[in-house]
Amino acid sequence: xxxxxxxxxxxxxxxxxxxxxxxxxxxxxxxxxxxxxxxxxxxxxxxxxxxxxxxxxxxxxxxxxxxxxxxxxxxxxxxxxxxxxxxxxxxxxxxxxxxxxxxxxx
Amino acid sequence: xxxxxxxxxxxxxxxxxxxxxxxxxxxxxxxxxxxxxxxxxxxxxxxxxxxxxxxxxxxxxxxxxxxxxxxxxxxxxxxxxxxxxxxxxxxxxxxxxxxxxxxxxxxxxxxxxxxxxxxxxxxxxxxxxxxxxxxxxxxxxxxxxxxxxxxxxxxxxxxxxxxxxxxxxxxxxxxxxxxxxxxxxxxxxxxxxxxxxxxxxxxxxxxxxxxxxxxxxxxxxxxxxxxxxxxxxxxxxxxxxxxxxxxxxxxxxxxxxxxxxxxxxxxxxxxxxxxxxxxxxxxxxxxxxxxxxxxxxxxxxxxxxxxxxxxxxxxxxxxxxxxxxxxxxxxxxxxxxxxxxxxxxxxxxxxxxxxxxxxxxxxxxxxxxxxxxxxxxxxxxxxxxxxxxxxxxxxxxxxxxxxxxxxxxxxxxxxxxxxxxxxxxxxxxxxxxxxxxxxxxxxxxxxxxxxxxxxxxxxxxxxxxxxxxxxxxxxxxxxxxxxxxxxxxxxxxxxxxxxxxxxxxxxxxxxxxxxxxxxxxxxxxxxxxxxxxxxxxxxxxxxxxxxxxxxxxxxxxxxxxxxxxxxxxxxxxxxxxxxxxxxxxxxxxxxxxxxxxxxxxxxxxxxxxxxxxxxxxxxxxxxxxxxxxxxxxxxxxxxxxxxxxxxx
Amino acid sequence: xxxxxxxxxxxxxxxxxxxxxxxxxxxxxxxxxxxxxxxxxxxxxxxxxxxxxxxxxxxxxxxxxxxxxxxxxxxxxxxxxxxxxxxxxxxxxxxxxxxxxxxxxxxxxxxxxxxxxxxxxxxxxxxxxxxxxxxxxxxxxxxxxxxxxxxxxxxxxxxxxxxxxxxxxxxxxxxxxxxxxxxxxxxxxxxxxxxxxxxxxxxxxxxxxxxxxxxxxxxxxxxxxxxxxxxxxxxxxxxxxxxxx
Numbered sequence: 001x002x003x004x005x006x007x008x009x010x011x012x013x014x015x016x017x018x019x020x021x022x023x024x025x026x027x028x029x030x031x032x033x034x035x036x037x038x039x040x041x042x043x044x045x046x047x048x049x050x051x052x053x054x055x056x057x058x059x060x061x062x063x064x065x066x067x068x069x070x071x072x073x074x075x076x077x078x079x080x081x082x083x084x085x086x087x088x089x090x091x092x093x094x095x096x097x098x099x100x101x102x103x104x105x106x
Numbered sequence: 107x108x109x110x111x112x113x114x115x116x117x118x119x120x121x122x123x124x125x126x127x128x129x130x131x132x133x134x135x136x137x138x139x140x141x142x143x144x145x146x147x148x149x150x151x152x153x154x155x156x157x158x159x160x161x162x163x164x165x166x167x168x169x170x171x172x173x174x175x176x177x178x179x180x181x182x183x184x185x186x187x188x189x190x191x192x193x194x195x196x197x198x199x200x201x202x203x204x205x206x207x208x209x210x211x212x213x214x215x216x217x218x219x220x221x222x223x224x225x226x227x228x229x230x231x232x233x234x235x236x237x238x239x240x241x242x243x244x245x246x247x248x249x250x251x252x253x254x255x256x257x258x259x260x261x262x263x264x265x266x267x268x269x270x271x272x273x274x275x276x277x278x279x280x281x282x283x284x285x286x287x288x289x290x291x292x293x294x295x296x297x298x299x300x301x302x303x304x305x306x307x308x309x310x311x312x313x314x315x316x317x318x319x320x321x322x323x324x325x326x327x328x329x330x331x332x333x334x335x336x337x338x339x340x341x342x343x344x345x346x347x348x349x350x351x352x353x354x355x356x357x358x359x360x361x362x363x364x365x366x367x368x369x370x371x372x373x374x375x376x377x378x379x380x381x382x383x384x385x386x387x388x389x390x391x392x393x394x395x396x397x398x399x400x401x402x403x404x405x406x407x408x409x410x411x412x413x414x415x416x417x418x419x420x421x422x423x424x425x426x427x428x429x430x431x432x433x434x435x436x437x438x439x440x441x442x443x444x445x446x447x448x449x450x451x452x453x454x455x456x457x458x459x460x461x462x463x464x465x466x467x468x469x470x471x472x473x474x475x476x477x478x479x480x481x482x483x484x485x486x487x488x489x490x491x492x493x494x495x496x497x498x499x500x501x502x503x504x505x506x507x508x509x510x511x512x513x514x515x516x517x518x519x520x521x522x523x524x525x526x527x528x529x530x531x532x533x534x535x536x537x538x539x540x541x542x543x544x545x546x547x548x549x550x551x552x553x554x555x556x557x558x559x560x561x562x563x564x565x566x567x568x569x570x571x572x573x574x575x576x577x578x579x580x581x582x583x584x585x586x587x588x589x590x591x592x593x594x595x596x597x598x599x600x601x602x603x604x605x606x607x608x609x610x611x612x613x614x615x616x617x618x619x620x621x622x623x624x625x626x627x628x629x630x631x632x633x634x635x636x637x638x639x640x641x642x643x644x645x646x647x648x649x650x651x652x653x654x655x656x657x658x659x660x661x662x663x664x665x666x667x668x669x670x671x672x673x674x675x676x677x678x679x680x681x682x683x684x685x686x687x688x689x690x691x692x693x694x695x696x697x698x699x700x701x702x703x704x705x706x707x708x709x710x711x712x713x714x715x716x717x718x719x720x721x722x723x724x725x726x727x728x729x730x731x732x733x734x735x736x737x738x739x740x741x742x743x744x745x746x747x748x749x750x751x752x753x754x
Numbered sequence: 755x756x757x758x759x760x761x762x763x764x765x766x767x768x769x770x771x772x773x774x775x776x777x778x779x780x781x782x783x784x785x786x787x788x789x790x791x792x793x794x795x796x797x798x799x800x801x802x803x804x805x806x807x808x809x810x811x812x813x814x815x816x817x818x819x820x821x822x823x824x825x826x827x828x829x830x831x832x833x834x835x836x837x838x839x840x841x842x843x844x845x846x847x848x849x850x851x852x853x854x855x856x857x858x859x860x861x862x863x864x865x866x867x868x869x870x871x872x873x874x875x876x877x878x879x880x881x882x883x884x885x886x887x888x889x890x891x892x893x894x895x896x897x898x899x900x901x902x903x904x905x906x907x908x909x910x911x912x913x914x915x916x917x918x919x920x921x922x923x924x925x926x927x928x929x930x931x932x933x934x935x936x937x938x939x940x941x942x943x944x945x946x947x948x949x950x951x952x953x954x955x956x957x958x959x960x961x962x963x964x965x966x967x968x969x970x971x972x973x974x975x976x977x978x979x980x981x982x983x984x985x986x987x988x989x990x991x992x993x994x995x996x997x998x999x
Contacts, residue, residue: 028848
């Protein structure tokens with residue numbers, strides 16, 4: 001019943017590659033909005049998850065799916081922390097523009 | 107040799123050092139007078155000890171003895187233990203140096219009395235100077251000798267520049283130091299070559315090896331010459347610097363910037379005689395270098411003549427005497443060159459008496475006239491300074507070589523030796539020194555007549571003149587005694603019938619070198635010529651400066667070129683300024699402006715600038731914008747992936 | 755055939771909505787498109803046979819994370835229109851990098867191969883007969899129990915971190931020390947006064963609270979000016995009274 005027997009692994013990988021690239025592009029393209037950057041990071045993580053699941057299914061090995069669970073956990077934690085940081089940042093600077101984030105230096 | 111004599115010998119050498127250390131280091135604490143007392147006490151001890159040693163040595167007739175002090179340098183096969191060498195050469199020098207130095211110390215109490223600064227420093231330097239010279243003459247190896255040699259240079263630097271607030275004194279001190287360094291370099295190379303050849307720096311080892319190494323030859327541009335010629339030449343150049351021979355004499359007249367007692371010390375005992383001493387000490391080696399001996403004779407004779415002529419025209423009382431020293435040193439080198447080292451040392455000793463006397467006398471005059479040194483502003487001072495006048499007369503009689511004063515014996519001996527040496531070189535030396543004898547008498551009496559006789563030229567200065575105190579005249583009296591009877595008493599020992607027993611092998615004459623006996627057989631006319639010329643010089647001086655004072659004025663204006671030539675000391679200073687100093691300064695300036703400021707200093711500065719700029723550039727990447735950080739990360743990811751793909 | 759069509763539908767919507775996430779000017783729209791992305795991704799997960807994770811994705815992301823995003827976006831009230839103005843100048847660089855990355859990843863995707871023996875060895879026959887959820891549970895609570903626990907810790911830390919980051923002390927926050935409040939006796943907070951008839955309390959300064967007890971139970975610096983301060987509540991009232999007159 002495995003989809004991979006019919007669709008194949010490569011399309012999945014290409015989809016995940018494109019998703020990753022879009023996420024990456026999003027990081028640069030939306031230099032003005034921190035929240036969109038967080039979203040882009042979520043998409044990149046998702047593309048990684050997609051890859052893990054693809055190979056898990058392809059090899060009949062569930063370890064990949066377990067890893068996806070952990071990745072999801074970490075991604076959730078990351079977005080929670082990230083949003084908290086954005087929140088604090090906004091509170092202090094009244095802006096979420098990426099170009100204003102120039103305080104990460106000594 | 108009894109241990110007591112050795113101990114006394116060591117005490118004589120180190121007592122001045124003690125005086126220097128206490129007076130110099132604690133002078134501020136113990137007070138000026140006490141410091142003076144200490145340094146003079148050190149000198150008194152040294153003099154007493156040295157006379158005891160001299161007496162002992164005369165009685166015991168023992169040869170060279172070394173007094174071990176401490177281990178100094180042991181490096182590989184290089185060995186320089188610190189010994190003191192006690193033979194007649196060092197002991198006679200020791201006695202002379204300590205005695206003269208003591209007198210100068212005592213004299214300085216009076217001379218420096220009106221100095222505005224505390225004078226313990228001056229006395230400490232004097233003691234250091236004496237100690238350096240003693241170290242030099244009592245050395246048992248060349249390294250010790252070189253130590254003393256350099257220490258003498260250092261202390262002369264300190265003393266010439268004693269009045270360090272005067273720019274001219276500082277310049278003179280630097281000049282003396284630098285000129286001596288140039289000569290010392292040759293000397294040092296000579297020591298090195300000698301060590302390479304003989305494997306030792308000890309005199310005894312070197313002298314023992316001389317016969318077997320006499321055949322060693324160096325080759326240069328197709329010429330072969332003996333190694334000993336080369337070494338002797340290097341050593342002689344070193345001696346030329348210290349003893350102010352022609353071409354390296356330029357520091358001596360400038361050294362007159364120091365206080366007058368220092369000049370007395372430099373000229374009589376502690377510095378310029380070092381060169382003569384070195385030649386006498388290395389006589390076993392110099393004897394094997396006939397060509398260098400010729401060279402020494404020529405340099406010595408030329409220097410004697412040169413300095414004699416220059417002394418004629420000097421208006422400055424001290425410079426006139428300074429050139430006279432230069433001239434007399436030329437005499438000594440003539441004696442060295444002809445192989446009559448004993449005669450050189452004899453003249454050295456008598457010269458020490460009368461030259462110290464002359465300088466102290468000049469100091470007395472200068473002191474009396476409140477630092478006026480121009481002879482043409484003096485005159486008629488015999489009424490005001492009778493004692494000084496009398497003592498200066500004695501000094502000039504000795505310098506002029508008038509019988510029976512000390513100079514007569516030693517100077518005549520040199521001329522005889524030069525004549526009997528024969529050959530064109532010997533005769534050249536005889537003619538030059540004979541002319542110089544005339545010049546010597548002339549400029550000496552010129553000095554006397556200008557200063558003490560005739561009419562006062564500057565009434566104001568004349569009125570304020572006063573005779574010096576007893577503390578200044580007494581040392582001069584002692585020296586005057588030496589200048590009067592020194593020759594007649596010492597001649598038999600130094601050069602006469604007792605000379606072989608007296609020196610006890612401390613000075614070496616090659617078997618072929620019979621000058622010491624030959625010189626007593628000089629033709630009568632030749633032997634008496636210098637005396638005649640000396641008297642003639644006195645008469646001419648009398649005519650020129652007392653009887654018809656217009657003659658020198660007319661001569662100076664008529665022969666303006668010659669006068670200027672002599673006044674400027676044959677333009678040596680200008681020549682050196684042109685040849686060495688200015689190119690050197692120009693080069694220094696180039697190196698300073700380009701080498702140092704542009705390159706040496708420029709490198710770190712531009713490195714700093716580059717660092718600064720690149721850091722600024724790089725710090726742009728650390729601008730705190732996390733967008734850029736993310737961007738960089740992404741590029742890194744792409745690059746890593748690309749690398750993986752390419753090399754996979 | 756049906757799964758293939760489904761795959762392409764899901765994939766296409768996924769990528770398009772991903773592009774929309776990046777390109778939309780409005781952050782709220784972007785967040786909503788992100789929900790779409792995750793829904794489609796869970797569809798792909800389903801097709802790949804990872805039912806549990808598909809549900810998980812929808813539950814976590816669409817349910818929790820995206821709500822969080824929307825909540826934040828809407829809280830910030832920024833001028834959403836102006837957000838994207840600076841985008842154009844950086845676009846080419848970002849596009850180039852993304853394009854290079856896509857090319858590289860596609861090259862990897864096409865060229866990858868794996869040793870069949872390894873593929874064979876990586877099979878987990880024991881889990882073959884279980885449903886996906888059951889198999890995951892069997893793995894998580896056995897082989898990966900420690901990692902699973904650590905995941906819990908990660909979430910805990912994330913929670914604490916988010917609270918610490920966003921918690922702030924306002925000077926006028928009025929917070930009480932509950933224990934002290936419980937310990938308080940009536941006479942500490944109440945003062946009995948006898949007030950004459952028809953007089954009111956205004957002459958006494960209005961209704962007053964015993965200050966010392968009031969400040970005694972509150973957090974340090976968390977309640978207004980102290981009695982010694984320049985402007986305490988009594989004075990303020992008197993001032994207001996004067997103004998009204």
